[in-house]
Amino acid sequence: MNMKFLIVPLLALLAIGCNTEKSNETAASRPANDAQDSRELPVNTSPGQKDDFDPARTTTAAPAGPTTTIAFLSYEHDFGTLTQGESATHMFEFTNIGDEPLIIDNCKGSCGCTVPKCPKEPIQPGGKGQIEVKFNSKGKKNQQTKKVTINGNTDPAQTFLTITAFVEVEPGA
Numbered sequence: 001m002n003m004k005f006l007i008v009p010l011l012a013l014l015a016i017g018c019n020t021e022k023s024n025e026t027a028a029s030r031p032a033n034d035a036q037d038s039r040e041l042p043v044n045t046s047p048g049q050k051d052d053f054d055p056a057r058t059t060t061a062a063p064a065g066p067t068t069t070i071a072f073l074s075y076e077h078d079f080g081t082l083t084q085g086e087s088a089t090h091m092f093e094f095t096n097i098g099d100e101p102l103i104i105d106n107c108k109g110s111c112g113c114t115v116p117k118c119p120k121e122p123i124q125p126g127g128k129g130q131i132e133v134k135f136n137s138k139g140k141k142n143q144q145t146k147k148v149t150i151n152g153n154t155d156p157a158q159t160f161l162t163i164t165a166f167v168e169v170e171p172g173a
Contacts, residue, residue: 065100067100068097068102068154069096070102070154070159071094072092072161073092075159076164077164078164079165080166081167083167084139084141085138088135088137088165090133091131091132091133092131092132096124096126100125100153101122101124102153103122104118104119104150104151105153106149106150107148107149108148108149109148110147113136113146114135114148115133116131116133118150131161133148135163141168143167144166144167145162146162147160147162148160148162148163
C-alpha cells in the first residue's frame with residue numbers, strides 16, 4: 001500500500017520530464033526568427049538533440065550597428081551602513097573609450113528599490129557621462145547587494161554595476 005504512494009508521484013515526475021523534453025525539441029525545430037520565441041537557438045541544435053539554452057547568453061541581442069566600449073571609474077559602490085528607510089544616491093562616472101557614439105538603450109535595477117537614471121543623449125568618443133543610482137532601504141535589512149544592468153551599443157552588450165549596503169533596523173521598529 002505504501003509503495004503506491006511512492007510510485008504515483010515518481011510516474012508523474014517522469015511524465016513531466018518527458019513533456020519538457022518534447023517542448024524543447026519543438027522549440028529547437030522552429031525557425032530562429034519565430035516571432036513568439038525571441039531567444040537564440042544554439043548553433044549545434046538539430047531535431048532530436050537537447051536544447052542547451054543559456055539565458056545569460058541570450059538575454060540581450062547584440063547591437064545591430066557599430067559598437068563602442070564603455071569604461072567606468074568603478075563598477076561597484078558600497079553605501080556603508082544605512083538606517084532602514086533611508087535613501088542613498090551614487091553617481092557612477094564613465095567614459096566612451098571606443099570609436100563610435102555610445103547609445104545607452106536601457107538601464108534597469110535588479111529590484112524596485114534600486115533606480116538608475118541613464119543619459120538619453122549619445123556620448124561621443126572620448127566623452128564622459130554619469131549614471132545616477134538611487135537605493136531606497138525601506139523594508140530592507142542586513143546586507144543588501146543590488147545590480148544595475150546597462151544595455152547599449154557596447155561590446156559586450158550589457159554592463160553590470162553593483163551597489164551594496166548594510167541596512168540597520170532601529171530598535172523598537
